[in-house]
Amino acid sequence: MTSSRPTPPGTSLTPHEKKVLELVAEGLENRQIAQETKVGPSTVKGHLRAIRTKLGVRSRAAMVARGYRTGQLPLPKEEELPSAMTxxxxxxxxxxxxxxxxxxxxxxxxxxxxxxxxxxxxxxxxxxxxxxxxxxxxxxxxxxxxxxxxxxxxxxxxx
Missing domain, CATH: 1.10.10.10 (Winged helix-like DNA-binding domain superfamily/Winged helix DNA-binding domain)
Structure with missing residues (x-):
């Protein structure tokens, strides 16, 4: 039987959750993540809900930011900042x-x-x-x- 208590923030992500978070970080939407991971859209939504809970955030952008800060996501390869940035x-x-x-x-x-x-x-x-x-x-x-x-x-x- 599963517990209905929320997962405390700071808990490590499962390998499936890490893969979903990596795909969110690439800018993919739920439908694309479902196709990439070969699971249904409701499974993706469940993973996203678990990730938000474990990282203690509400938005996809905040999930990615917290993922990088906590080491749950590997830092992307460094590239030079575009010169057009104000x-x-x-x-x-x-x-x-x-x-x-x-x-x-x-x-x-x-x-x-x-x-x-x-x-x-x-x-x-x-x-x-x-x-x-x-x-x-x-x-x-x-x-x-x-x-x-x-x-x-x-x-x-x-x-």
Whole structure:
């Protein structure tokens, strides 16, 4: 008999859940994940529900961000940041990589949720990401969080 108690956050993912999370990180939708893993859509939804619970997050983008931060997902191969990225683009991408929600991003930037969503949509188009989960992967691939830490260290060294 299975327990109805939720899994505590921080619990390790099963191999199937890790595979589903990797596919989410690639930007795949449920239907595509089901085809790739040769399971039904309801099984994919169950895996996603378990992943969200275990990682203690609500959104796909936050799942991917937490997966990278906790080591549940291997970091993608590092690539150079595209030169067309503006400071606003980088700020948004960093917030997404931190697992922030659209509402949280709007609050942090003191803009409406509609404006935050519009800015994110423009960012997704610019970087060629089909969704925010893939944008998080690109952010980790471009090491935008590491870049911010390195910049902070450089500025402290200059003092």
């Amino acid at each position: 400071e606003l683009d980088l700020r948004l991408l960093r917030l997404l990589c931190e697992g922030r929600s659209i509402m949280n991003i709007a609050d942090l930037q003191t803009i409406s949720q509609r404006t935050a969503q519009s800015n994110i949509t423009q960012l997704l188009f610019k970087v060629g990401a089909p969704n925010m989960a893939k944008a998080v992967t690109l952010g980790y691939q471009w090491r935008v969080l590491a870049t911010r830490r390195q910049d902070r260290c450089r500025s402290e060294e200059a003092i």
